[in-house]
Amino acid sequence: MTGQEKDPGDQDPLVKGVRLRGDRHRRWLREGDPSVTRRLAQIGVLGWIIVVPMLIAIFLGRWLDKTFNSGLFWTAPLLMLGLALGCWSGWKWMKSA
Template structure:
C-alpha cells in the first residue's frame, strides 16, 4: 500500500480528529467558566464588526447626506465579516 497523501481531505480530517482526541486526553474536559468565556468571545467576534459597520455607515451617511444608503450595506458587511470570523475561530485546529 502507498503512504496516505496529506492533500487528501479524509486524511487531514482523521489527523485533526486524532490531535483533538490527544489534546482532550491530556487536558481533560474544560470548566463551565471556560465554556461561558468562549461563548462570550464568540458573541463579541460577531457583534464588534457589525457595530463598526453601523458607526462607519452612519458617519458616511452624515457626510454625504444619504439617509441609510451606507449604513445598511456596511451593517451587512460587518455581520458577514463577524460570522466568517466566528466560523474560522470555531473551526481552528
C-alpha cells in the same frame, strides 16, 4: 522519501480532518473536559468576534451617511457586510479551536 517531498495524504481533506480529530482527542485525553467558565469564555469571545465587525460597520455607515446626507444608504449594507464578516470570522475561529 527525501526531506523536501511531502506526504500525498497532506493534500487530502479527509486525511487532514482525521489528523485534526486525532489531535483533539489526544488533547481531550490529556486535559479532560473544559470547565464551565472556559466554555462561557468561549461563548463570550465568539459573541465579540461577531459583534465587533458589525459595530465598526455601523459607525462607518453612519459617518458616511452624515457626510453625504444619504439617510441609511450606507449603514444598512455595511451592517450586512459586517454581519457576514463577523459570522465568517466566528466560523473560522470555531473550526480552529
